[in-house]
Amino acid sequence: xxxxEGPGALGFHGDExxxxxxxxxxxxxxxxxxxxxxxxxxxEGAEEPDAEAWETEDDEGVEDGMEAQDDSEVTFSLxxxxxxCVSLDPKTNTLAVTxxxxxxxxxxxxxxxxxxxxxxxxxxxxTCAGFSHDSVFVAxxxxxxxxxxxxxxxxxxxxxxxxxxLEWMEWHPQAHVLLAGTADGxxxxxxxxxxxxxxxxxxxCPATCxxxxxxxxxxxxxxxxxxxxxxxxxxxxxxxxxKGQDGHQDPLTCVATNQDGSLIMTGSVDCHTKLINxxxxxxxxxxKMESVAPKAPAGEGEEAESNSxxxxxxxxxxxxxxxxxxxxxxxxxxxxxxxxxxKCQHESGIVQLLWEESSAVVYTCSLDGAVRLWDxxxxxxxxxxxxxxxxxxxxxxxxxxxxxxxxxxxxxxKVFCVxxxxx
Numbered sequence: 001x002x003x004x005e006g007p008g009a010l011g012f013h014g015d016e017x018x019x020x021x022x023x024x025x026x027x028x029x030x031x032x033x034x035x036x037x038x039x040x041x042x043x044e045g046a047e048e049p050d051a052e053a054w055e056t057e058d059d060e061g062v063e064d065g066m067e068a069q070d071d072s073e074v075t076f077s078l079x080x081x082x083x084x085c086v087s088l089d090p091k092t093n094t095l096a097v098t099x100x101x102x103x104x105x106x107x108x109x110x111x112x113x114x115x116x117x118x119x120x121x122x123x124x125x126x127t128c129a130g131f132s133h134d135s136v137f138v139a140x141x142x143x144x145x146x147x148x149x150x151x152x153x154x155x156x157x158x159x160x161x162x163x164x165x166l167e168w169m170e171w172h173p174q175a176h177v178l179l180a181g182t183a184d185g186x187x188x189x190x191x192x193x194x195x196x197x198x199x200x201x202x203x204x205c206p207a208t209c210x211x212x213x214x215x216x217x218x219x220x221x222x223x224x225x226x227x228x229x230x231x232x233x234x235x236x237x238x239x240x241x242x243k244g245q246d247g248h249q250d251p252l253t254c255v256a257t258n259q260d261g262s263l264i265m266t267g268s269v270d271c272h273t274k275l276i277n278x279x280x281x282x283x284x285x286x287x288k289m290e291s292v293a294p295k296a297p298a299g300e301g302e303e304a305e306s307n308s309x310x311x312x313x314x315x316x317x318x319x320x321x322x323x324x325x326x327x328x329x330x331x332x333x334x335x336x337x338x339x340x341x342x343k344c345q346h347e348s349g350i351v352q353l354l355w356e357e358s359s360a361v362v363y364t365c366s367l368d369g370a371v372r373l374w375d376x377x378x379x380x381x382x383x384x385x386x387x388x389x390x391x392x393x394x395x396x397x398x399x400x401x402x403x404x405x406x407x408x409x410x411x412x413x414k415v416f417c418v419x420x421x422x423x
Contacts, residue, residue, distance in 0.1 A: 069386045069387065070386070070387040071385045071386055071387050071416055072385070072387040072406075072414035072415060072416050073415050073416065073417050074110065074111070074112060074113045074414065074415035075113060075387075075412055075413070075414050075415075076096075076098065076106070076108055076113045076412065076413040076414070076415075077411065077412050077413075078104075078106055078108075078115060079098065079100040079101075079102050079104060079106070079411050079412070079413070080100075080102045080104075080411060081100055081101035081102040081411055082100060082101040082390075082393060082408070082409040082410075082411065083098050083099070083100040083101075083393065083394075083407035083408060083409075083411065083412065083413050084099055084100055084101060084125060084126065084127045084393050084394060084407065085098065085099045085126065085127055085128055085129050085393075085394045085407065086098045086129070086394050086395065086396050086405050086406070086407045086413060087129055087130040087131055087396055088110070088131070088396045088398055088405060089131040089135040089138075089152070090131055090132075090133055090134070090135055091131075091134055091135035092135060093110070093398040093399055093400075093403070094109060094110055094111065095107055095108070095109060095110065095116065095131070095135070095152070096108055096109075096110050096396070096405050096413065096415075097119070097129040097130065097131065097138050097140065098129065098407055098413045099119075099122075099125075099126025099127060099128065099129040099140055099141075099142075100125065100126055100407075100411075101125045102125075103122045103123060103124055103125060103126065103142065104118065104119075104120075104122065104126065105118070105119035105122065105126045105129050105140040106118050106119065107119065107138055107150075107152065107155075110398075110403065110405060110415055113415070116152075116155065117150070117155040119138070119140040119148060119150055119157075121146075121148060121157070121160075122140065122142040122146060122148070123142065123144060123146060124142040124143040124144035124146070125142060125143045126140050126141065126142045127141065127142065127143050127166065128140070128141035128147075128166060128168060128169035128180075129141070130169065130170060130171055131152070131171070132171045132176055132192070133171060133172065133173055133174060133175070135152060136151065136152060136153075136176070137149050137150065137151060137152065137158070137171075137176060137192055137193075138150050138152055139169065139171065139178055139192075141166045141169045141180065142166065143165060143166055144162075144165065144166070145162055145163040145164050145165055145166045145182060146160065146161075146162050147160065147161050147162070147163065147166070147169065147178070147180060148160040149178070149192050149193065158192070158193040159190075159192055159193045159195055161188075161190065161195065161197075163180060163182050163186070163188055164182040164183050164184040164186070165182060165183035165184075165206075166180060166181075166182060166183075167180075167181045167182060167183060167206050167207055167208055167209070168180065168181045168207070168208070168209055168210050169181075170210065170211065170212060172212055172216060173212060173214060173216055174216045175191075175216065176191065176192045176193075177189060177190065177191055177192065178190050178192055179210060179212055179219060179233075180210075181206075181207030181208070181209070181210045181221060182206070182207060183206040183207075184204070184206075185201065185202040185203050185204050185205055185206065185207055185223065186199050186200065186201055186202065186207065187199070187200040187202065187207050187210060187219070187221050187231065188200075189233060198233075198236055199236075200219075200221070200229075200231045200236060200238075202221060202223055202227075202229060203223055203225050203227060205223055205224040205225045206223065206224040206251075207221050207222070207223055208222055208223060208224050208251055208252050208253065209221070209222045209252055209253065209254050209255045210222070210255065211255050211256065211257055211264075212233075213230075213257055213261040213264075213278060214257060214259060214260060214261040215261050216233075217232065217233055217234060218230055218231060218232060218233060218239065218261075218278070219231045219233055220255050220257065220264050220266075220278070221255075222251075222252025222253075222254075222255050222266055222268075223251070223252060224251040224252070225243075225247075225251070226243070226247045226248035226249055226250055226251065226252065226268065226270070227241065227242060227243040227247045227248075227252075228241070228242040228243075228247060228248075228252060228255070228264075228266055228276075229241050229242075230264075230278060230281060239281070240278075240280075240281030241281070242266075242274075242276065242281060242283070246283050248266065248268035248269075248270050248272060248274070249268070249270040249272075250268050250269035250270035250308075251268060251269050252266055252267065252268050253267050253268055253269060253308060253309055253310060254266070254267040254309060254310065254311055254312055255267070256312050256313045256314060257278065257314070258314040259314070259316055261278055262277065262278055262279065263275060263276065263277065263278065263284070263314070263335075264276040264277075264278050265312050265313075265314065265321060265323075267308075267309030267310070267311070267312045267323060268308065268309055269306075269308040269309075270308075271288065271289045271307050271308060271309060271325070272286055272287070272288050272289075272309070273286070273287040273288075273289075273309055273312060273321075273323050273333075274286050274287075275287070275321070275335070275338075284338075285338040287321075287323065287331070287333050287338075287340070289307065289309075289323075289325060289329065289331065306326065307325055307326050307327040308325065308326045309323055309324070309325060309326075310324050310325060310326050310349065310350050310351060310352070311323075311324040311350060311351070311352040311353045312324065312353070313353060313354060313355050313362075314335075314355065315355050315360050315362075315376060316355065316357060316358065317358060317359060317360055318360050318376070318377070319334065319335040319336045320332055320333065320334060320335065320341065320360060320376050321333045321335055322353050322355065322362045322376065324350030324351075324352065324353040324364060325349075325350060326349040326350070327349065328345055328346035328347060328348055328349055328350060328366065329343055329344070329345060329346070329350075330342075330343070330344040330345075330346065330350060330353065330362065330364055330374060331343055331344075332344070332362070332374075332376045332379060341376075341379070342376070342378075342379025343379070344374050344379055344381065346364065346366050346368070346372070347366075347368055348366050348367040348368040348391075349366060349367045350364050350365075350366050351365050351366055351367060351391065351392055351393060351394070352364070352365050352392075352394060352395060353365075354395070354396075354397050355376075356397065356401045357399060357400075357401065358401075359401070360375065360376040360377050361373055361374065361375060361376065361382065361401070362374045362376050363395070363397055363404065365392035365394075365395045365406060366391070366392065367391040367392075368391070369386060369387075369388040369389065369390060369391060369392055369408065369410075370384050370385065370386050370388075370392070371384070371385040371386075371392065371395060371404050371406060371416060372384045372385075373418065383418070385404065385416045385418070387406075387414050387416070388406065388408040388409075388410050388412065388414065389408075389410045390408050390409035390410040391408060391409045392406050392407070392408050393407050393408060393409060394406070394407045395407070397418075401418060402417065402418055403415060403416065403417060403418065404416045404418055
């Protein structure tokens, strides 16, 4: 790959591969669950004909009667608490793995919700789960730092390891290699199933988010102190460090790369999004949003006081980037002009966003329990899918963008068939 310089790094091509948006950073799943705890109780109450049922009207994320509409095709309900994470198997997109607050993880069929096997033995909330690039292995990680890997065809556990409190975990895009970041600032890399291990020592604060670059040779890791490092995975050395003015003023929440790995985007609690040239480590531009939401609705003062970047990602087919904020703003930025193109407002906070692989369509899931599809060219909403009675905590889209799988604080995972009139 030619080292791209400055704004010249903004070359885009039509044949670019998908880049998944990284997992949600702070507030972590448990924080979200804590915020929503009263909602869960009220929601259970809503099923019984008592006066408390009406209290849900004022609660952020749960509208009265919200559970009445269910657009989903399949519901997976073996979890007994909030479901924090979901991934689809990359090879066939027929299997999902979900992890939850019940300390359980399950591998199940997307077509009918049939359980394949349980990834048993976790002792804390399962917050990370994902399949290897070829769908041979599935890894599950809990908050306490216990990571387990299972062989999908035999349903047998082949490896496990215990690290410090787990912040994030992801598979290498081309190899049976697993990368994870922990609360002590370390990032870990293992060959699976041999367990050969390497560590990358960051600052003495949590490694809050991470992403392996498409070349498979480098990884970008964001930290709670606002710094970001690009690591050489083979040498174990830090290639670039962004700190001070170049770094963020608050913890990093998410990081993404474009499909050729020339650009990195970082998001933070400081509401800034930085576009970075991965070869030089230089900041190309900064997209800023107010850290305090304007015109907060009465009665939601606490919610409105803070804003942060929750999720972000690059479009594969146009020079666009999407940034999702806790105040419900979806911002579409034009990378060629480095300017804001559209602001798409949600009524409640965005938890995660994903771009469709081969079009300028962004999917968002939010604290109000809905999945929405947005046309990034016009900034208009294409469609909306409901079915959860609590906030959505994670979601995944299959390769041909026909299916969305969601997980929620209502203890369920759901499969939605996405019908697009323009196809």
